[in-house]
Amino acid sequence: MASTLLENFLLSLLVVFAAFWVAQASDPNILSDFVVPPNSTNLDGNYFTFIGLRGVLFNNTLPNFKVTKASMAEFPALNGQSVSFAILKYPAGGLNPPHTHPRSAELLFLVEGSLEVGFIDTTNKLYNQTLQVGDMFIFPKGLVHFQYNADVNATATAISAFGSANAGTVSIPTNVFTTGIDDTILAKAFKTDVATIQNIKSGLAPKA
Numbered sequence: 001m002a003s004t005l006l007e008n009f010l011l012s013l014l015v016v017f018a019a020f021w022v023a024q025a026s027d028p029n030i031l032s033d034f035v036v037p038p039n040s041t042n043l044d045g046n047y048f049t050f051i052g053l054r055g056v057l058f059n060n061t062l063p064n065f066k067v068t069k070a071s072m073a074e075f076p077a078l079n080g081q082s083v084s085f086a087i088l089k090y091p092a093g094g095l096n097p098p099h100t101h102p103r104s105a106e107l108l109f110l111v112e113g114s115l116e117v118g119f120i121d122t123t124n125k126l127y128n129q130t131l132q133v134g135d136m137f138i139f140p141k142g143l144v145h146f147q148y149n150a151d152v153n154a155t156a157t158a159i160s161a162f163g164s165a166n167a168g169t170v171s172i173p174t175n176v177f178t179t180g181i182d183d184t185i186l187a188k189a190f191k192t193d194v195a196t197i198q199n200i201k202s203g204l205a206p207k208a
């Protein structure tokens with residue numbers, strides 16, 4: 001009897017510590033129900049409503065891959081809630097280039113078309129998949145990943161959920177090639193020549 005009580009106690013302790021550990025793995029906890037914006041008066045339902053995604057989901061007129069975010073920057077009520085969303089639109093052949101989200105995993109749900117997806121772990125192993133409508137794929141936190149609509153005719157649409165109100169995005173091509181790192185350093189890093197690096201850079205430069 002006593003040993004059962006002790007076991008229950010230890011088990012409860014374990015659950016509490018596990019919950020604590022999970023909390024530490026996400027955005028910082030807040031000590032209020034929600035974060036009230038400075039100088040706000042008469043908060044109502046509008047503060048907790050985001051209408052910036054109206055018309056985005058089924059708009060298939062986009063020429064290039066486009067992500068529309070509902071994170072803390074666009075939707076301030078997410079501050080302190082450890083969640084956010086993004087709508088991803090891929091025209092035929094559209095690519096979301098290799099990138100990472102430093103503060104969150106990404107749970108992608110495909111609602112239209114098909115998608116080639118993949119991520120690379122810290123041992124440089126690729127995990128890839130071809131998704132069809134209704135499929136979900138998890139990109140683990142911080143790992144480099146991509147999505148590609150290989151269909152030459154059809155649009156693909158995905159909804160992604162994040163476990164952070166501000167997951168952050170580091171796009172590998174932009175991050176490495178458009179931030180002023182010296183050509184010689186990049187040529188050495190990629191074991192190529194400066195001309196090749198400059199060629200890559202010119203391809204990534206914003207179109208005038």
Ligand SMILES: *[C@@H]1O[C@H](CO)[C@@H](O)[C@H](O)[C@H]1NC(C)=O
Pocket residue numbers: 038039
């Ligand atoms: C908020 O209120 C303070 C004090 O009344 C004022 O100084 C400040 O300018 C206000 N800020 C905004 C963004 O309205």
Ligand SMILES: *[C@@H]1O[C@H](CO)[C@@H](O)[C@H](O)[C@H]1NC(C)=O
Pocket residue numbers: 054055056059061062
């Ligand atoms: C679809 O997206 C384009 C480009 O962002 C925009 O100009 C157009 O208004 C959108 N259409 C609808 C119905 O929202």
Ligand SMILES: *[C@@H]1O[C@H](CO)[C@@H](O)[C@H](O)[C@H]1NC(C)=O
Pocket residue numbers: 116128129130
């Ligand atoms: C994964 O990627 C390889 C190329 O690296 C490709 O041959 C294979 O078909 C892909 N697998 C899936 C399930 O998409």
Ligand SMILES: *[C@@H]1O[C@H](CO)[C@@H](O)[C@H](O)[C@H]1NC(C)=O
Pocket residue numbers: 152153
């Ligand atoms: C794309 O659409 C065109 C015109 O409808 C068709 O001829 C072609 O076979 C399609 N290609 C694929 C890969 O489905």
